[in-house]
Amino acid sequence: MKEQFYPYIQRLQDQITQKLESLDHLGSFMEEKWERPGGGGGQTRILEGGSIFEKAGVNISAVHGDLPPSMQAYFGVDQATFYACGLSLVIHPKSPMVPTVHANFRYFEMYEPDGKRKDQWFGGGLDLTPYYLFEEDVQHFHQCCKNSCDAFDINFYTTFKKACDTYFWNAHRNEARGVGGLFFDYLRPTENISLQDRYDFVTAIGNTFLNAYIPIVQKRKDYRYTPQQRNWQEIRRGRYVEFNLIHDKGTLFGLKTNGRIESILMSLPAHVQWKYNYHPEAGSDEAALLEVLKTPKDWV
Numbered sequence: 001m002k003e004q005f006y007p008y009i010q011r012l013q014d015q016i017t018q019k020l021e022s023l024d025h026l027g028s029f030m031e032e033k034w035e036r037p038g039g040g041g042g043q044t045r046i047l048e049g050g051s052i053f054e055k056a057g058v059n060i061s062a063v064h065g066d067l068p069p070s071m072q073a074y075f076g077v078d079q080a081t082f083y084a085c086g087l088s089l090v091i092h093p094k095s096p097m098v099p100t101v102h103a104n105f106r107y108f109e110m111y112e113p114d115g116k117r118k119d120q121w122f123g124g125g126l127d128l129t130p131y132y133l134f135e136e137d138v139q140h141f142h143q144c145c146k147n148s149c150d151a152f153d154i155n156f157y158t159t160f161k162k163a164c165d166t167y168f169w170n171a172h173r174n175e176a177r178g179v180g181g182l183f184f185d186y187l188r189p190t191e192n193i194s195l196q197d198r199y200d201f202v203t204a205i206g207n208t209f210l211n212a213y214i215p216i217v218q219k220r221k222d223y224r225y226t227p228q229q230r231n232w233q234e235i236r237r238g239r240y241v242e243f244n245l246i247h248d249k250g251t252l253f254g255l256k257t258n259g260r261i262e263s264i265l266m267s268l269p270a271h272v273q274w275k276y277n278y279h280p281e282a283g284s285d286e287a288a289l290l291e292v293l294k295t296p297k298d299w300v
Helices: 001-026 067-074 135-150 156-167 195-218 227-246 249-256 263-266 284-291
Strands: 030-035 039-048 053-066 081-093 098-112 118-131 179-185
Touching: 001 039, 001 053, 001 081, 001 098, 001 195, 001 263, 039 118, 053 263, 067 249, 081 263, 098 135, 118 135, 118 156, 118 195, 135 156, 135 179, 135 195, 156 179, 179 195, 249 263
Parallel strands: none
Antiparallel strands: 030 039, 039 053, 053 081, 081 098, 098 118, 118 179
């Protein structure tokens, strides 16, 4: 499975970065290949200062080595080694009318000290974080997610949508980070579902990313916006940063396994604000967004 999934995420990285570059015209991805002390490495691609995308990161990695004590405690195992590969992306558009998007698709293996494989699973998902709410955009994003899920199991969308709403919840703010999407983890083979079935599902979700997001970008990228709306976008980006640094498992895993800090923190936006006790005007579009973020909503 390692030999099958890593080439897939290499191809997916190419497809996504090429599409974003062709859409932006001005911005282009810089690429940096890196090695991880202890085993493995990755390929980071970053676009900054584009006409549409203020900052976009599409990274792949394949790392391996000894599982650190902190992660041994987390997984409830003694000495063990691991292999993990995946693609992670975060796109922060320049316009507050275009939502931020995040996606991650990963595969993990854990081994006994003698090299025998102890466990294996897939994880990942995709989610949308708008600054101004266009309900038809959110419905489109969720419909793409549901269509991909329904091809495998009619219950997948409901299950993984709920998991996404639960996971991307800023508990210290008592609000959602965005309007959700899909989140799944620890997708192991079962008696009725093979590891190949899991691969087919995760790659199908990966393949739907561009269809779910790019039409929204194309629809909203030329909308005019005011300095006040840009200001609101930067304030809301602060909540995005808070989630990634306080709650996100991927960030914490990278930090605890001696990951590459520049790649781990590529998800942070270039421009962000924290204003003390800021509240938007009642009845405003900004207040309408916050109302939606208080309680997860069914979009399709």
